[in-house]
Amino acid sequence: MRLLFIIMLALVLAAGVGVGLTWTTTTRGTELGTLTIGAWTARPRTGTSDIDPYSRATITRNGELPIGTGDGVAFTASADDKKKALDGRCDVVVSGVTPPARFWTLTLYDKQGHLVANTLERYGFTSQEIVRGADGGFEIRIASRSRAGNWLPTGGIERYALMLRLYDTPVGVATRTKRDAPMPAIATVGCP
Amino acid sequence: MIRLVFTIIAGVLLGGVVHLVSVLALPRIATQDAYSRLTPITKLNAVTVLPPADPSNTLMPYLDPAFATAVCRYDLSGGPIKLTVPVSQAYTSVSFYTRNELAYYAINDRSAGRKVIELDLMTEAQHNELPEDEEVTSADRLIIDSPSTTGLIVLKALAPEPGLMPQAQATMAASKCAVQVEEPQPKQAVAPAPVPAPAPAARGKR
Numbered sequence: 001m002r003l004l005f006i007i008m009l010a011l012v013l014a015a016g017v018g019v020g021l022t023w024t025t026t027t028r029g030t031e032l033g034t035l036t037i038g039a040w041t042a043r044p045r046t047g048t049s050d051i052d053p054y055s056r057a058t059i060t061r062n063g064e065l066p067i068g069t070g071d072g073v074a075f076t077a078s079a080d081d082k083k084k085a086l087d088g089r090c091d092v093v094v095s096g097v098t099p100p101a102r103f104w105t106l107t108l109y110d111k112q113g114h115l116v117a118n119t120l121e122r123y124g125f126t127s128q129e130i131v132r133g134a135d136g137g138f139e140i141r142i143a144s145r146s147r148a149g150n151w152l153p154t155g156g157i158e159r160y161a162l163m164l165r166l167y168d169t170p171v172g173v174a175t176r177t178k179r180d181a182p183m184p185a186i187a188t189v190g191c192p
Numbered sequence: 193m194i195r196l197v198f199t200i201i202a203g204v205l206l207g208g209v210v211h212l213v214s215v216l217a218l219p220r221i222a223t224q225d226a227y228s229r230l231t232p233i234t235k236l237n238a239v240t241v242l243p244p245a246d247p248s249n250t251l252m253p254y255l256d257p258a259f260a261t262a263v264c265r266y267d268l269s270g271g272p273i274k275l276t277v278p279v280s281q282a283y284t285s286v287s288f289y290t291r292n293e294l295a296y297y298a299i300n301d302r303s304a305g306r307k308v309i310e311l312d313l314m315t316e317a318q319h320n321e322l323p324e325d326e327e328v329t330s331a332d333r334l335i336i337d338s339p340s341t342t343g344l345i346v347l348k349a350l351a352p353e354p355g356l357m358p359q360a361q362a363t364m365a366a367s368k369c370a371v372q373v374e375e376p377q378p379k380q381a382v383a384p385a386p387v388p389a390p391a392p393a394a395r396g397k398r
Contacts, residue, residue: 002262006195006196006199009199009200009203010199010200010202010203010206011203011206012203013199013200013203013204013206014202014203014204014205014206014207014209014210015207015210015223016207016213017203017206017207017208017210018206018207018209018210018213018214019207019209019210019211019214021207021208021211022210022211022214022215022218025211025215026215026218040283042299046295047295047298048295049294049295049296049339050297051294051295052378053215053216054215054294056218056219056292056294057218057219058214059216059226059293060219060222060225060226060292060293061218061222061224061225061226062253063224063225063226063228063229063252063253063345064226064252064253064254064293065226065287065289065293065295065346066293066295067287067295067298068285068287068288068295068297068298069286069298070285070298070299070300070303071285071287071298071299071348072285072301073332074254102283102302103257103282103283103350103352105256107256107257109253109254112250113249113253113254114247115245115246115247115249115255115257116247116280117248121246121354122241123245123246123247124256124257124258125352126258126350126351126352127352128282128352128353129352129354131354163254165256167283167285167300167350168283168285168300168302177302180378187204187359192365
């Protein structure tokens with residue numbers, strides 16, 4: 001009787017620990033193979049056959065299709081440069097320069113990875129449609145109410161993530177530092 | 193008491209094993225992966241243009257709304273697949289995924305270096321069965337070995353401005369993905385290929 005109890009306890013503990021760990025690693029993600037520059041994080045290896053098992057599990061669980069290395073690389077940010085989580089009720093400015101690439105797109109997603117509805121049908125910007133300053137730099141204002149210039153509406157949602165995708169770019173598995181890939185700055189400039 | 197401590201240690205260690213096994217098994221047992229989500233709305237060995245990415249489209253997370261996307265769900269058991277994608281004005285790319293969403297190959301219009309991206313997709317066994325002389329002429333064609341018999345080919349065309357989306361969609365609709373029917377067929381297909389090719393550096397591969 002006692003032996004049975006002990007075996008049961010061990011098995012329940014094993015199931016709890018095992019499934020719990022799997023759940024947290026596939027929802028929160030791991031540090032494995034990540035490239036972090038400023039507020040931006042990419043996993044260049046997810047687009048190759050060398051993808052780590054954790055990323056594979058996450059991708060199949062969420063139903064994503066990772067961007068292939070010959071196609072481009074995707075950087076995500078869910079906090080600003082001061083590590084403050086991106087809030088759709090605040091004004092956030094993304095500015096500066098992007099790494100070399102033939103095209104890039106910046107898109108706003110909710111926490112599930114879906115686009116956020118707005119009357120403008122504006123879900124992001126491409127490198128061609130953006131309004132630039134005289135020096136070639138750009139500034140994107142992310143806010144719930146309309147703003148001048150490159151305005152990206154948040155729909156007032158509490159938490160969101162930005163994804164900067166570079167297409168046909170030398171940035172990839174070999175990239176290590178900011179010098180190879182200068183990423184735009186993200187700053188929260190005002191909260192109501 | 194000591195027995196209880198041992199039980200807890202054993203439980204946690206076993207938990208680690210359960211964790212590793214479940215992470216490794218997840219790609220095989222996941223039922224909501226991209227391939228399963230695309231199966232009901234795509235045709236086998238044919239190009240299906242996906243509906244545009246917008247907030248009501250929750251087919252897959254993290255779709256890029258600036259792109260027109262099409263999918264060819266392939267099964268190589270009936271023979272190799274020939275893929276033809278016309279290049280759109282801005283940017284066109286073709287990505288290959290196995291049944292378990294492993295991105296094993298991707299190419300864009302510039303590295304393909306032509307007005308039309310033409311690829312042959314086959315399993316390694318089918319590649320080895322190609323006749324020797326065919327191999328020589330095939331220097332002109334791009335052959336890709338698929339690690340799995342089934343999988344996904346994702347075609348994407350960029351619309352740099354929202355107004356260019358219909359054009360990008362048309363590029364996707366004009367692409368072809370089909371099983372190669374007969375063996376002599378590819379030879380005929382190869383013969384006319386160099387005719388439109390004399391454009392400078394049309395042979396650049398990667």
